[in-house]
Amino acid sequence: MNAPPLIEIQRLRVLFRGDDGRTTHAVDSVDLAVDHGATLGLVGESGCGKSVTSLAIMGLLSKRSAEVSGSIRFDGFDLLQAGDQTLRDLRGNRLAMIFQEPMSSLNPSFTIGDQIVETILRHRGGSARAARQRAIQLLGRVHIPSPEKRIDEFPHRLSGGMRQRVMIAIALACDPRLLIADEPTTALDVTLQAQILELMRELKSEGGAAIILITHDLGVVAEVCDEVAVMYAGEIVERAAVDELFSSPQHPYTVGLLGSMPRLDRRAQQLATIDGMVPNMARPPIGCRFAARCPFAVDACTKAPPPLAEVSPRHASRCIRAPLERLVS
Amino acid sequence: MADAALSAMPLAGPQDELESPARRALQRLFKRKGAVVGLLVIVVFALVALLAPWIAPYDPVATSWTAVRKPPSALHWFGTDELGRDILARVIHGARASLMAGAISVTIALAIGVPLGLLAGYRGGFIDALIGRITDAMLACPFLILAIALAAVLGPSLADAMIAIGVSATPVFIRLTRGQVMSVKVEDYVEAARAIGNPPWRIALVHILPNILPALLVQATLSVAAAIIAEAALSFLGLGQQPPFPSWGSMLNAAQRFLGNAPWMAIWPGLVIFLVVLSLNLLGDGLRDALDPRER
Numbered sequence: 361m362n363a364p365p366l367i368e369i370q371r372l373r374v375l376f377r378g379d380d381g382r383t384t385h386a387v388d389s390v391d392l393a394v395d396h397g398a399t400l401g402l403v404g405e406s407g408c409g410k411s412v413t414s415l416a417i418m419g420l421l422s423k424r425s426a427e428v429s430g431s432i433r434f435d436g437f438d439l440l441q442a443g444d445q446t447l448r449d450l451r452g453n454r455l456a457m458i459f460q461e462p463m464s465s466l467n468p469s470f471t472i473g474d475q476i477v478e479t480i481l482r483h484r485g486g487s488a489r490a491a492r493q494r495a496i497q498l499l500g501r502v503h504i505p506s507p508e509k510r511i512d513e514f515p516h517r518l519s520g521g522m523r524q525r526v527m528i529a530i531a532l533a534c535d536p537r538l539l540i541a542d543e544p545t546t547a548l549d550v551t552l553q554a555q556i557l558e559l560m561r562e563l564k565s566e567g568g569a570a571i572i573l574i575t576h577d578l579g580v581v582a583e584v585c586d587e588v589a590v591m592y593a594g595e596i597v598e599r600a601a602v603d604e605l606f607s608s609p610q611h612p613y614t615v616g617l618l619g620s621m622p623r624l625d626r627r628a629q630q631l632a633t634i635d636g637m638v639p640n641m642a643r644p645p646i647g648c649r650f651a652a653r654c655p656f657a658v659d660a661c662t663k664a665p666p667p668l669a670e671v672s673p674r675h676a677s678r679c680i681r682a683p684l685e686r687l688v689s
Numbered sequence: 690m691a692d693a694a695l696s697a698m699p700l701a702g703p704q705d706e707l708e709s710p711a712r713r714a715l716q717r718l719f720k721r722k723g724a725v726v727g728l729l730v731i732v733v734f735a736l737v738a739l740l741a742p743w744i745a746p747y748d749p750v751a752t753s754w755t756a757v758r759k760p761p762s763a764l765h766w767f768g769t770d771e772l773g774r775d776i777l778a779r780v781i782h783g784a785r786a787s788l789m790a791g792a793i794s795v796t797i798a799l800a801i802g803v804p805l806g807l808l809a810g811y812r813g814g815f816i817d818a819l820i821g822r823i824t825d826a827m828l829a830c831p832f833l834i835l836a837i838a839l840a841a842v843l844g845p846s847l848a849d850a851m852i853a854i855g856v857s858a859t860p861v862f863i864r865l866t867r868g869q870v871m872s873v874k875v876e877d878y879v880e881a882a883r884a885i886g887n888p889p890w891r892i893a894l895v896h897i898l899p900n901i902l903p904a905l906l907v908q909a910t911l912s913v914a915a916a917i918i919a920e921a922a923l924s925f926l927g928l929g930q931q932p933p934f935p936s937w938g939s940m941l942n943a944a945q946r947f948l949g950n951a952p953w954m955a956i957w958p959g960l961v962i963f964l965v966v967l968s969l970n971l972l973g974d975g976l977r978d979a980l981d982p983r984e985r
Contacts, residue, residue: 420883424814452885459884464877468710469899479885514709530885 365393366570367417367538372430374412374421384641386412388594389430391668394538394587399564399571401581401602403617404591407638410574411460413591414540416440417572418457419447435537453483456536456569460543462524466515472499472526473511479533498529502559521552528559532569539569545580553580560584578621582606590614593639593649596668600675610677610684612654648679656681714903717979724975727968734965738784747775749782750933758951768953770943779935780957786936787965790851790920790929791913797855798862799909803898805859806866811874811893820863827860836919840928847936850929854919858912865908869901876900903980907973914969921962937962 374387387409394400402410415421416428419439432439435454437446451457459465467475476495477488484491492511499507502525515523524544531539541560545553561584564571573584581588581602588605590598590613598611609615619632636653639645645652647662654661660680668678681687718724737744746766753773761768767776809820827835839853873879874897882896923929924938932939937958944954 418884420880448886448888450886451883452887457881457884459877459881461877465881467878467882467896467900478887482886516710527881530881533885 363396366396366398367432367434367572368393369413369417370431370433372413372416372432373428374409374416375427376425377427382642385594385644386426386641387416388644390591390594390596392589392596392599394570394572396537397564397568397570398587399573399585401585401588402572402574402591403576403578403581403588405576405638407641408591409594410576410591411542414457414542414572414574417538417540418451418455449483452479452530452536453534454537456531456534456539458524458527458531458539458541458544461547462520462527463547465527466523468515471512471514472518476511476526476530476533479530483534494533495529498532499526501532502526502529503555504529520548521555524548524552524556525559528556528563532563536569538572539563540572540574542574543576544573545577546575557583578606578617590617593644594641595649595678597650597678598676599668604672604675608683608685610671610675610682611650611679612656612681612684613650615684616653656684656687714976714979718975721975721978723971724979727971727975730964730968731972734784734961734968735788737781738788741781741785745775745778745781747778749774749778749935751775758947758954760951761953767957768951770940770954771947771951774933776940776954776957779940780937780961783930783935783937783940783958784961786847786924786930786934787917787920787938787962790847790854790936791917791969794851794854794858794916794920795909795912797852798858798912799905801856802859802862803866803905806863807870807893807898809863810867810870811889811897813871817867821867824860824863827857828864832857832915833919833922836923837926837928840923845928845931847930847934850920850923853923853928854916857919858916861912862905862908865904866901869904870897873897873900903976907977907980910969910973910976914966914973917962917966917969 369390369392372387372390372392373385376384376386378384390409390413392400392413402413404410412421417432417434417439419442421428428440430440434450437450439447439450442450466472473492473495476498477491480486480491480494481488496507496511499511504510504522504525510518515526518526528544544560545556548556557580560571560573563569564584571584573580575581585602588600588602589596590605590611592613598605598609598614600610605614606618609618613634616632616634620634622631634653639649639652645662647664648654648657648666651657651661658681666678666680668676669682670676671682751774753769756765756769756773758771759765759769759773765775765777767780769775770779805820809817830838836853836857839856840850843849843853870893879892879896882892887896920929920936921938921941924936925942927939927942930936930939940958941955944951944958947954
């Protein structure tokens with residue numbers, strides 16, 4: 361693994377300045393890297409900064425309200441320093457995104473074909489006829505039945521699962537190097553979730569695009585990803601290979617998340633919960649952001665922010681008490 | 690295998706396949722009696738205006754001293770005015786002035802208001818504040834008063850009246866467009882359009898504008914009705930169509946001196962103004978219902 365990663369995020373920080381002068385630290389010193397063709401899961405609860413991170417990568421945060429600092433190196437570009445035109449040329453081309461809400465992410469005024477063709481023509485040019493042929497191919501690739509007929513449908517005639525497939529087809533239109541999927545299955549029912557995940561797995565095995573999969577569902581991560589980063593209150597608290605994270609979580613928050621997952625193979629009267637509340641991000645605590653809810657917290661935890669330190673090779677945890685095994689025994 | 694089974698299934702009935710949102714709205718519109726009647730009346734009046742020189746029974750400006758203020762008869766169906774001109778012919782030719790005034794002034798209002806509204810709503814910030822304050826200032830004056838004042842400054846002619854009405858109707862379109870743009874620009878599909886690398890102008894024109902057209906269409910229809918009334922009012926005050934050429938408003942102006950002994954001079958132009966404005970409002974209401982997103 362000596363080749364530089366496809367995307368390398370360093371000290372990414374996003375501040376939102378409200379009208380009332382308050383600032384919210386949505387994302388704080390996030391470091392991430394994804395190799396070519398790899399799949400990274402970004403996990404965490406609502407409001408922990410997963411989506412803001414992805415929007416920052418795409419350059420879709422409004423400059424007026426968000427202050428982004430740090431560096432995002434992607435494929436030879438520094439995305440945070442790049443001009444608007446450069447970013448627009450990357451978006452939809454080498455850098456693609458799938459959104460959470462398939463029901464509202466397609467423009468109701470145009471056929472799905474128009475919307476795929478638009479992306480192809482924007483970045484690849486060529487004739488409208490060739491772009492249409494490619495659009496039909498793409499619809500076939502995401503398993504939409506009779507794509508040559510469906511291509512002229514308006515979005516309202518498609519179900520949520522179909523629309524999400526169309527969104528994926530748009531994202532794949534220009535063979536992106538990096539695909540960011542922001543909770544692609546959250547709005548879908550369980551059967552469709554499985555189908556879309558199957559599709560993501562297929563894309564992965566066909567090689568090519570690296571995927572950042574953003575989700576709050578650890579089950580999804582276990583099925584699709586190679587590596588996982590767990591976010592809490594704007595920070596990455598743990599980063600490891602999937603198997604490693606599931607077998608030996610090294611941050612109390614990850615442990616809590618795993619404990620709160622319903623499982624088929626174990627009967628439980630009650631699912632474990634994590635007590636307490638997420639800290640107010642307008643005034644984040646000085647020490648560990650999870651300390652107030654942490655069963656393992658000691659005085660030192662609230663004194664200084666814990667670093668993201670390696671517990672074992674390629675397994676990092678932002679907990680001064682890691683490894684946790686010795687605490688529970 | 691599952692895919693093969695799926696593709697073998699009929700996807701949709703032959704009729705409703707590939708129907709666009711515009712066509713569905715049209716189908717809903719045609720289910721509303723009021724809107725259909727309104728549309729028919731407007732089409733009839735538009736045809737009358739277009740074909741005026743061929744269907745008018747007399748020259749609308751030809752005077753006749755032998756037929757002054759005659760009540761309706763077989764010879765003059767709507768009667769004659771104080772100079773012996775045929776009122777039917779004048780109503781028919783007046784339709785040109787009135788409908789043109791309605792259509793052209795609203796076109797002017799759209800041409801100025803929609804781009805400014807798009808700019809204000811999409812860009813926000815200082816530009817929005819600037820356009821917004823100017824709009825507020827214009828809306829502080831009642832529509833008709835503003836139109837009269839502008840027409841008085843520009844001078845008495847039909848063209849100037851149309852400009853005056855168009856400019857007075859503009860702030861409504863700026864504000865409507867701005868509001869619609871602000872609600873549409875936060876939609877996920879606009880974010881998705883940015884995510885595939887569209888430049889801002891293309892997002893505003895190609896992705897947002899088509900989705901706010903329904904609201905603009907409804908407002909434009911209702912504004913044509915208001916513009917026709919405004920033109921009639923301006924002509925009534927002598928600021929619109931100049932004599933001897935007819936417009937419904939100037940006919941009413943002439944008729945007011947003879948209300949007692951020649952009421953037909955006022956009734957016919959009044960009736961057609963009423964009919965056209967009512968029809969436009971019926972059509973506008975029908976369009977609003979047919980295009981209402983909540984009924985989709």
